Amino acid sequence: MAPLLELKNYSTHYVSARGTRVVKAVDTVSLVLNSGETLGIVGESGSGKTTLALSILRLLPMAARKTDGEILFEGEDLLKKSTEEMRQIRGKRIAMILQDPMASLNPLFTIGDQVSEPLRVHEGTPRRTAWQKATALLKAVRITAPETRVREYPHQMSGGMRQRIVGAMGIACEPRLLIADEPTTSLDLTIQAQYLALLRDLQREHGLALIFITHNLGIVAKMCDRVAVMYAGRLVEFGPVRKIFDQPRHPYTRALLQSIPRFADSRNRLTAIGGQPPDLSAPPLGCAFHPRCPDAIDRCRGEAPPETGTTNGHTVRCWVAGS
Amino acid sequence: MKKFILQRLTYSLISLFLLSLTIFLFVRLTGDPTVLLVEPGASKEDMAMIREQLGLDRSLAVQYASFVKDIVRGDFGKSFYYRTPVLELYLSRLPSSLFLAAAAMVFSLVIGIPSGIIAAVKVGKFWDNFGKVFALLGLSMPQFWVGLLLILFFSVYLGWLPSSGSGTIWHVIMPAFALGWFFAAAHMRITRSSMLEVLGSEYVKLARLKGLPEKRVIVKHALKNALIPVLTLAGINLVLMVNVAVVVETVFAWPGIGRLLYEGIAFRDFPVVQTTVLLSGSMIVVVNLVVDVLYAVIDPRIRLGA
Amino acid sequence: MASRAATLTFEWTMSTLRMKGFPWFPVVILGTLALAAIFADVLAPHSPEVGQLGQRFKPPAWQQGGASQFLLGTDHLGRDVLSRLIFGARVSMVVGLLAVFVAGTIGTFLGILSGYMGKWTDQLIMRVTDTWLAIPALTFAIFLAAILGPSEMNIVIILSAVYWTRYARVIRGEVLSLREREFVRLAIVAGCSKWTIMKRHILPNVLNTAIVIASLQLGVVIVAEAALSFLGVGVPPPKPAWGLMLADGKKGLMAGYWWLTVTPGMCIMLMVLSANLLGDWLRVKLDPQLRQL
Numbered sequence: 015m016a017p018l019l020e021l022k023n024y025s026t027h028y029v030s031a032r033g034t035r036v037v038k039a040v041d042t043v044s045l046v047l048n049s050g051e052t053l054g055i056v057g058e059s060g061s062g063k064t065t066l067a068l069s070i071l072r073l074l075p076m077a078a079r080k081t082d083g084e085i086l087f088e089g090e091d092l093l094k095k096s097t098e099e100m101r102q103i104r105g106k107r108i109a110m111i112l113q114d115p116m117a118s119l120n121p122l123f124t125i126g127d128q129v130s131e132p133l134r135v136h137e138g139t140p141r142r143t144a145w146q147k148a149t150a151l152l153k154a155v156r157i158t159a160p161e162t163r164v165r166e167y168p169h170q171m172s173g174g175m176r177q178r179i180v181g182a183m184g185i186a187c188e189p190r191l192l193i194a195d196e197p198t199t200s201l202d203l204t205i206q207a208q209y210l211a212l213l214r215d216l217q218r219e220h221g222l223a224l225i226f227i228t229h230n231l232g233i234v235a236k237m238c239d240r241v242a243v244m245y246a247g248r249l250v251e252f253g254p255v256r257k258i259f260d261q262p263r264h265p266y267t268r269a270l271l272q273s274i275p276r277f278a279d280s281r282n283r284l285t286a287i288g289g290q291p292p293d294l295s296a297p298p299l300g301c302a303f304h305p306r307c308p309d310a311i312d313r314c315r316g317e318a319p320p321e322t323g324t325t326n327g328h329t330v331r332c333w334v335a336g337s
Numbered sequence: 338m339k340k341f342i343l344q345r346l347t348y349s350l351i352s353l354f355l356l357s358l359t360i361f362l363f364v365r366l367t368g369d370p371t372v373l374l375v376e377p378g379a380s381k382e383d384m385a386m387i388r389e390q391l392g393l394d395r396s397l398a399v400q401y402a403s404f405v406k407d408i409v410r411g412d413f414g415k416s417f418y419y420r421t422p423v424l425e426l427y428l429s430r431l432p433s434s435l436f437l438a439a440a441a442m443v444f445s446l447v448i449g450i451p452s453g454i455i456a457a458v459k460v461g462k463f464w465d466n467f468g469k470v471f472a473l474l475g476l477s478m479p480q481f482w483v484g485l486l487l488i489l490f491f492s493v494y495l496g497w498l499p500s501s502g503s504g505t506i507w508h509v510i511m512p513a514f515a516l517g518w519f520f521a522a523a524h525m526r527i528t529r530s531s532m533l534e535v536l537g538s539e540y541v542k543l544a545r546l547k548g549l550p551e552k553r554v555i556v557k558h559a560l561k562n563a564l565i566p567v568l569t570l571a572g573i574n575l576v577l578m579v580n581v582a583v584v585v586e587t588v589f590a591w592p593g594i595g596r597l598l599y600e601g602i603a604f605r606d607f608p609v610v611q612t613t614v615l616l617s618g619s620m621i622v623v624v625n626l627v628v629d630v631l632y633a634v635i636d637p638r639i640r641l642g643a
Numbered sequence: 644m645a646s647r648a649a650t651l652t653f654e655w656t657m658s659t660l661r662m663k664g665f666p667w668f669p670v671v672i673l674g675t676l677a678l679a680a681i682f683a684d685v686l687a688p689h690s691p692e693v694g695q696l697g698q699r700f701k702p703p704a705w706q707q708g709g710a711s712q713f714l715l716g717t718d719h720l721g722r723d724v725l726s727r728l729i730f731g732a733r734v735s736m737v738v739g740l741l742a743v744f745v746a747g748t749i750g751t752f753l754g755i756l757s758g759y760m761g762k763w764t765d766q767l768i769m770r771v772t773d774t775w776l777a778i779p780a781l782t783f784a785i786f787l788a789a790i791l792g793p794s795e796m797n798i799v800i801i802l803s804a805v806y807w808t809r810y811a812r813v814i815r816g817e818v819l820s821l822r823e824r825e826f827v828r829l830a831i832v833a834g835c836s837k838w839t840i841m842k843r844h845i846l847p848n849v850l851n852t853a854i855v856i857a858s859l860q861l862g863v864v865i866v867a868e869a870a871l872s873f874l875g876v877g878v879p880p881p882k883p884a885w886g887l888m889l890a891d892g893k894k895g896l897m898a899g900y901w902w903l904t905v906t907p908g909m910c911i912m913l914m915v916l917s918a919n920l921l922g923d924w925l926r927v928k929l930d931p932q933l934r935q936l
Binding site: 348351352355356359360363364366373473474476477478479480481482485486488489492493494500577580581583584587588598599601602603605607610611613614617618621622625 | 789897
């Protein structure tokens with residue numbers, strides 16, 4: 015069976031106005047995701063996770079940019095779609111949930127209006143039916159008294175409710191793929207657990223594929239089938255979640271796993287690794303991780319390692335681990 | 338919030354006090370205010386009588402007290418030229434000024450908001466820069482010159498619009514444009530910056546992620562939010578327009594407050610000049626207070642006394 | 644607040660048009676106008692105040708009925724427009740520069756005093772500043788003009804009295820932060836008197852700011868002078884001020900004598916535009932950190 019989503023050597027480079035500086039926000043990334051599966055993308059802030067997600071939806075900031083490679087969704091290259099075709103895919107076949115539920119709802123419109131909007135735009139559902147569906151969706155994300163909530167405004171909701179509303183918006187058109195960008199960072203622990211359970215239920219019911227962008231390896235262990243570890247715009251390790259948690263091969267992945275706090279606290283970000291993430295406009299020569307790598311050899315300083323595959327779709331970019 | 342409102346209220350009261358004091362003192366600064374407060378060509382006896390009435394032999398404090406007492410009672414003196422109470426005169430001109438200001442506001446918003454939106458959507462591109470150059474030229478052109486050029490073009494050469502006066506809808510077009518012109522630049526700028534802020538917001542990003550057509554994203558999700566600060570500024574500017582229209586009203590012989598002020602100087606009708614200044618200043622002090630208080634009510638950071 | 648909005652608009656406009664190198668355009672324009680003002684007696688082909696009644700309303704030389712001796716035509720009293728424009732540059736320059744200088748001096752002095760002394764001095768000065776800023780500038784100027792009567796000297800006094808407030812506001816803000824700086828504290832420890840500190844240590848540090856505001860205010864003041872003259876409370880006739888020329892030009896407006904309206908307005912606009920451009924260049928040159936004047 016062909017995968018639902020496949021990235022082949024995909025890159026996003028930002029070029030400064032004079033063309034003198036190039037920021038490789040995403041660099042030659044390859045990965046696959048099957049229908050109904052969950053992929054976790056982990057990495058430090060600024061490692062290119064969000065850029066990668068927005069690249070899939072082709073909603074990158076308007077700054078001068080250059081993209082390369084292929085993004086195959088259901089076998090079709092998204093990079094070759096017209097603007098209009100792409101718009102019809104967004105929210106309908108691929109949906110995305112943003113980091114901050116507080117800021118992602120428009121303060122001036124009712125919940126019902128905003129939840130029913132994808133239905134009205136993509137499926138031309140008449141207003142009344144769309145509102146009924148919106149109420150049903152709110153119920154599906156376990157919001158109590160959806161009939162009254164649907165007429166209320168965002169400022170009347172709690173943080174957890176807003177996050178679930180944003181989730182309802184994401185699944186409104188029953189997409190094939192839902193991308194969630196740090197969906198739980200702003201929630202407290204109980205609500206976080208509830209929300210994750212909800213997402214898993216929705217996934218089972220609708221058979222959708224999920225991409226989880228997160229700092230939190232605990233969530234990855236609980237939710238994901240595959241993991242992609244990003245560092246400085248590159249995928250340093252990619253593979254099944256079991257393999258990576260049991261036998262991490264890249265030194266960066268190992269460091270990440272060691273830095274998991276004993277108590278699953280989402281707020282404890284990945285800061286336990288010594289050194290600073292590299293400046294993407296002037297990355298170090300060779301492997302971008304070598305200045306912080308405990309196992310670095312001479313070769314790492316001069317030459318960037320290629321992606322080397324092992325068994326079961328487990329790949330790694332490392333001179334030491336890959337050989 | 339109570340503390341904030343009380344503080345702003347105190348400031349405004351101090352401002353009103355300083356305003357009346359400024360006017361009171363300036364009138365007496367030149368020596369003999371009777372020259373100003375007596376009709377041109379009055380006899381020596383008349384002068385002496387006015388002097389007595391004003392109590393110029395009494396201390397300044399006493400004089401100021403009676404000056405304020407008259408104002409509070411609504412007695413701003415009598416116009417020399419029209420021979421009616423100045424306040425009546427002022428109030429009779431106010432509707433005209435408000436009408437002109439409203440029309441000018443429509444012009445400034447009709448020019449300012451769309452150009453601000455275009456500038457924001459096409460930020461850094463041709464139309465954005467074009468708007469900027471246009472605004473700079475606009476700000477460098479004196480209002481009354483814009484008015485005269487309009488008359489030259491639309492009344493004299495084309496003969497489309499009446500050059501002065503009031504009465505029909507055609508009369509208001511040019512003065513409204515001349516007055517609104519200057520404010521259009523300000524409204525364009527704030528629309529642009531407010532729009533840019535909203536376009537960078539998460540909810541606009543989410544609207545795009547939902548796959549909404551760009552037009553719907555901008556018109557429905559962005560514009561409505563972006564217009565809030567624009568309309569606030571417009572509210573303040575409406576009051577300002579009533580009070581800064583003197584040259585435009587003079588050019589077009591528009592019978593508003595500005596024209597009244599002009600007549601005040603042209604006919605040496607000092608009570609009229611004094612009252613106009615006093616009321617203009619007071620109006621703006623009050624509007625600033627109202628806006629600050631409204632913001633305090635809306636903005637939780639001020640409301641909670643941060 | 645409108646003036647603030649306008650200032651901000653102006654600044655934002657500038658950000659695109661900012662000249663990379665030397666600001667040739669405004670310097671050439673202002674230089675030409677300054678030369679015209681200084682050598683008006685030599686340059687003007689005719690008397691600016693005395694006309695030939697036989698030559699009234701002559702159009703510019705290139706138009707039908709124009710005469711080559713009156714390059715830009717004549718006005719309702721048969722006076723040469725070009726000569727009046729040249730002498731008008733002198734009026735605008737002198738009034739503009741003097742008013743900006745006097746207002747700047749008053750405003751800088753009060754701003755330093757307010758910022759450095761604090762307490763009730765600060766309160767008093769700032770409340771007066773706020774109040775005066777609330778009165779529409781032109782209305783205030785007209786009120787003062789009605790008291791003082793029209794003369795060139797009075798215009799300078801009036802404009803200075805109206806326009807010092809912006810200097811006071813901005814400079815007070817600067818002084819508030821300067822006051823906390825090391826060199827001021829050292830001076831206090833060394834036993835310098837308040838006046839010495841304000842004069843020796845504070846003043847030199849706010850001078851750049853004052854110069855920048857002054858250059859940006861020049862355009863505002865020139866327009867205000869023109870407006871007052873236009874309304875008949877500025878420069879008294881028959882002096883050739885541009886605002887006055889526009890008021891006179893209105894007499895021929897309905898007859899289509901465009902040159903009487905277009906040329907003086909053009910001069911005002913060029914001068915204001917140049918002053919604004921130059922002011923912004925100075926702003927960037929003198930203090931890159933300077934924001935929101």
